[in-house]
Amino acid sequence: MKGSRIFLVVFTFALAACEPPKPVVVTATPASTPEAPKLEAAPEEESIAVDEVVGSVEAQEEVNMDSANLENQRVKEEVLKRIDVMPSMSSADKDRLYVLVERARSMGKVITIPFSTGASRIPVTAMSELGKSLEQPQVRTLTDDPTVVFVVLGYADKQGNPDKNIEISTRRADSVLGAIRDQFKVLNVMHAVGMGSSEMFDTENMDKNRGVEVWAVLP
DSSP states (O other), X not given: OHHHHHHHHXXXXXXXXXXXXXXXXXXXXXXXXXXXXXXXXXXXXXHSOTTOOOOOOEEOSSOOOOTTOHHHHHHHHHXXXXXXXXXXXXXHHHHHHHHHHHTOSEEEEEEEEEOOTTOOSOOHHHHHHHHHHHTSHHHHHHHXXXXXXXXXXXXXOSSSOHHHHHHHHXXXXXXXXXXXXXXXXXXXXXXXXXXXXXXXXXXXXGGGGSEEEEEEEEO
């Protein structure tokens, strides 16, 4: 009887050893979904439609290069004031530009390009008008003369932060200068000057104080 019990115990252990192992169930933890990146609002000047129509590009029917002209004198004085405080121009470049404007034999406004509020890039709709203006006979006479230097003046109205307006007016001038040089292949020496906040053109209608003027300067 004792031998039977021993046999039964041994047989039971043998069966247990032969049973396949129970599968281990692994519960997968779902991966956390990354948060979508937060989009920052675009700067004011980039939020404005750059092809918004705000006016037409105007070429002077007759470019007045008379240094004694009152408007020419006023703009000359304002440009000289602005050159002194231009943050992105070296002292040597400021000196050269200052002498160029101060000692100019004559200077006159050639083309005016309007801009919408806050916009700092030349409007798409103005690009073709600018090209046509550059082809006008009175303008071609100047662009064909390699001694003529063009000073591109950017303006902003007096609304908003003055430092921001200087930045925007400079970008406007740079944008027009780049288009004249790169798109229309004008080879004359050119300088961009941001004039900042202004009410030179109209103290009531702020639209008239936002834009870019291209001036021809004869050293």
